[in-house]
Amino acid sequence: MKPQTESQIQKDCVRWFRQVYPAIEPLFFAVPNGGARNAWTAKIMKDEGVRAGVADLLLLLPRSGYAFLCIEMKKPGGMQSESQQVFQRLVERVKGKYVLCHSLEEFVKEIRGYIG
Template identity: 60%
Template sequence: MRHQESIIQQTCVRWFRMKYPQLALLLFAVPNGGARLRSEAAIMKAEGTMKGVADLLLLFPAKRFHGLCIEM
């Protein structure tokens, strides 16, 4: 993740946790990006890491939706 994108994501998470403290644990990051050792990348791939997965997930059902995926 580029530095500017990281700052935006941190700001979004901080805002969400302040605005909705009761839901704070339902919003989390998926650390798919970034440089990795080859062995570490192989382990993560075997564990189910997939290219193209959103940066943030909010697991909160609302009406006909079961959650929200956010790509920065």
């Protein structure tokens, strides 16, 4: 069986979240930061505020002393880039929680632990 891509894993996670937490689903969203695009589109997105390193998914729900949750998705074995590590430190500095997930199972564990 072919390993899942980061995109496939993220889609599964979003689908699961929408099914399990419909009442707070509007507070959970993706940041269209990654992916291939041409130079013109990249310039427009940068001018509109896209920033390198921002986490893939955000949950704007304060819990357990955290202001919000940022989730960086990676395929199995995937590692953060330097800009993602910098963003993680910034999030943690302002009392946000930042997690790295490589699978639906990791995502479910993190979400359940965060929401309670």
